[in-house]
Amino acid sequence: MCGIVGYVGNRRAAPILLEGLKRLEYRGYDSAGVAVLNDGISIVRKKGRVSALKEAEGMGGTIGIGHTRWATHGAPSEQNAHPHLYGRFAVVHNGIIENYLALKEECLHRGETFSSETDSEVIAHLLNYSYRGDVLAALRETTARLKGSFALAVLCRDEPDRLFLAREKSPLVVGRGEDGTYAASDVPAIAEKCDKIYSLSDGELAVLDRKEIKFFDRVGTIEKRELAIDRSADIPQLCGFSHYMRKEMEEIPAAIANSLIDFATDFRFSAFCEVLCQTKYMDIVACGTAYHSGIAAKHAVEKLARVPVSVHIASEYRYGDPIVKPATLVLAVSQSGETADTLAAAELAKSRGAYVAAVTNAPYSSLTRIADFVLETGAGREIAVAATKSFNAQLAILYSIAVASARAKGKDVLFDSLRPLPALAEQVVSKIGDAEALSADLVRARSVYFIGRGADYCAALEGSLKLKEISYLPSEGYPAGELKHGTLALIERGTPVVAVVTQRATAEKTMNAVSEVCARGASVLLVSSFPELARRKEIAHFIPIPKCEECFSPILSVIPLQALAYFTSLARGNDPDKPRNLAKSVTVE
Numbered sequence: 001m002c003g004i005v006g007y008v009g010n011r012r013a014a015p016i017l018l019e020g021l022k023r024l025e026y027r028g029y030d031s032a033g034v035a036v037l038n039d040g041i042s043i044v045r046k047k048g049r050v051s052a053l054k055e056a057e058g059m060g061g062t063i064g065i066g067h068t069r070w071a072t073h074g075a076p077s078e079q080n081a082h083p084h085l086y087g088r089f090a091v092v093h094n095g096i097i098e099n100y101l102a103l104k105e106e107c108l109h110r111g112e113t114f115s116s117e118t119d120s121e122v123i124a125h126l127l128n129y130s131y132r133g134d135v136l137a138a139l140r141e142t143t144a145r146l147k148g149s150f151a152l153a154v155l156c157r158d159e160p161d162r163l164f165l166a167r168e169k170s171p172l173v174v175g176r177g178e179d180g181t182y183a184a185s186d187v188p189a190i191a192e193k194c195d196k197i198y199s200l201s202d203g204e205l206a207v208l209d210r211k212e213i214k215f216f217d218r219v220g221t222i223e224k225r226e227l228a229i230d231r232s233a234d235i236p237q238l239c240g241f242s243h244y245m246r247k248e249m250e251e252i253p254a255a256i257a258n259s260l261i262d263f264a265t266d267f268r269f270s271a272f273c274e275v276l277c278q279t280k281y282m283d284i285v286a287c288g289t290a291y292h293s294g295i296a297a298k299h300a301v302e303k304l305a306r307v308p309v310s311v312h313i314a315s316e317y318r319y320g321d322p323i324v325k326p327a328t329l330v331l332a333v334s335q336s337g338e339t340a341d342t343l344a345a346a347e348l349a350k351s352r353g354a355y356v357a358a359v360t361n362a363p364y365s366s367l368t369r370i371a372d373f374v375l376e377t378g379a380g381r382e383i384a385v386a387a388t389k390s391f392n393a394q395l396a397i398l399y400s401i402a403v404a405s406a407r408a409k410g411k412d413v414l415f416d417s418l419r420p421l422p423a424l425a426e427q428v429v430s431k432i433g434d435a436e437a438l439s440a441d442l443v444r445a446r447s448v449y450f451i452g453r454g455a456d457y458c459a460a461l462e463g464s465l466k467l468k469e470i471s472y473l474p475s476e477g478y479p480a481g482e483l484k485h486g487t488l489a490l491i492e493r494g495t496p497v498v499a500v501v502t503q504r505a506t507a508e509k510t511m512n513a514v515s516e517v518c519a520r521g522a523s524v525l526l527v528s529s530f531p532e533l534a535r536r537k538e539i540a541h542f543i544p545i546p547k548c549e550e551c552f553s554p555i556l557s558v559i560p561l562q563a564l565a566y567f568t569s570l571a572r573g574n575d576p577d578k579p580r581n582l583a584k585s586v587t588v589e
């Protein structure tokens with residue numbers, strides 16, 4: 001949430017900052033701003049997207065900071081946009097300062113005045129107050145007083161050649177290029193410019209000048225290891241697609257193929273396999289779409305390995321005093337590896353004795369530093385806020401774990417059952433366009449319901465989340481058998497119901513629910529691997545999907561649901577890549 005960029009070098013800072021901010025816009029797009037130091041600090045801030053910052057393009061100066069905001073404290077407005085300027089200091093901040101009210105009170109008591117409603121502005125005030133000619137010392141003193149999470153980039157009027165940074169629980173990377181040094185919340189903002197990249201850890205600070213980057217902790221200087229970057233993967237490109245979400249759905253088969261792991265033959269994971277042999281319980285902690293991956297994994301692991309799995313919403317787990325039994329393996333699933341609640345849940349599980357494995361799409365993320373094992377999904381960078389290919393990639397790894405876990409328990413389950421999935425996904429993806437006509441039914445709906453049982457319920461949950469996230473239609477994913485205990489009351493003439501049926505044992509049971517909603521006037525779209533069901537009179541529309549091992553079916557059945565959400569979003573005039581109020585990386589609580 002919120003994107004930060006910084007630059008100091010030989011070129012004009014403003015164009016570099018604006019370009020970096022465009023690449024970080026998936027982190028928040030309520031408002032944006034830049035500050036440049038050139039005989040004093042000049043600032044341009046605007047409500048809305050980075051494109052609103054046109055007048056910043058001409059700013060002079062070769063050192064500056066920029067920000068794209070996802071509002072936490074204070075409405076999206078020009079006044080609340082970053083950078084915040086107070087005295088000699090301009091600051092951009094990603095995170096939440098939990099004790100800002102007490103700190104603000106102290107500043108007000110000194111007679112200082114505030115120009116925004118944000119928690120962040122207090123940082124500029126504290127810096128100005130602590131400053132006695134040494135910015136690094138002031139930054140150390142200030143950050144020591146902050147509670148919560150922050151990534152900070154700071155300009156000081158007295159330091160025309162140096163940029164100051166600090167990190168606590170919010171991501172921050174820095175890099176060195178030919179023309180200067182760069183800072184950002186995420187690699188894509190600076191990948192093109194830098195040959196060497198470093199990632200700050202909690203409690204670390206950095207000082208950038210035109211050539212050098214120096215790293216510090218709370219007491220002295222430190223050395224850091226540089227990270228390799230894959231430029232082609234780190235610079236997002238639309239490649240002729242109208243939206244990243246559309247492009248990312250096309251990439252699903254490759255994401256699955258790159259994420260399947262045959263643990264029996266891949267010796268990079270032998271230590272992990274030893275832990276699987278000892279594992280008696282699995283807990284999965286995650287948020288949003290990744291939580292739905294966890295639910296799908298539970299079905300597969302319990303069916304194939306007979307290992308009990310509990311799936312937890314990370315924000316509940318972290319404050320829930322969880323019981324972590326001996327021999328528990330915790331899987332922390334997170335595309336970004338930066339979701340604040342998932343990080344806290346993983347840390348808590350570890351502190352209570354569990355092994356923690358990170359299932360993540362971000363190899364250098366904070367989650368990888370907490371985990372005992374890192375299982376990297378091969379989805380490639382995902383830019384659209386609505387997760388698509390990363391979900392399928394998470395399922396590919398989690399199903400691989402289910403197979404490995406079954407084998408560790410001596411069961412005759414083969415990796416071969418996973419091998420067909422990329423080709424089957426290819427078949428489904430080739431029909432994505434068919435969902436466009438079907439979205440017409442949804443565009444004017446008051447609400448939409450997704451139903452299924454077992455693994456199909458998991459697909460229903462994810463289909464519903466996708467639809468509400470980018471079309472803004474109220475929607476619910478519901479276990480088909482539970483409808484008649486309340487939710488059936490919401491079905492009226494014309495209500496769209498999407499039913500997912502891929503499990504032979506419960507197919508007819510879900511079809512009973514289909515009959516019940518039809519009897520109340522619902523219009524049913526059936527997504528199923530049983531083509532014979534298309535002939536039932538209750539079915540208004542049918543989307544066939546190929547058969548696979550039944551407990552893996554959400555990896556295929558979710559694809560038409562993702563497409564349905566995408567086309568409905570477009571038909572309602574929304575931008576599917578940047579849904580209102582949301583951001584890709586949820587680094588605050």
Ligand code: M6R
Pocket residue numbers: 287288289290333334335336337338339342385386387388465466469584585586
């Ligand atoms: O990066 P993470 O996988 O930890 O993100 C978790 C959720 O914020 C994320 O899946 C969110 O629900 C998606 N925007 C849904 O499309």
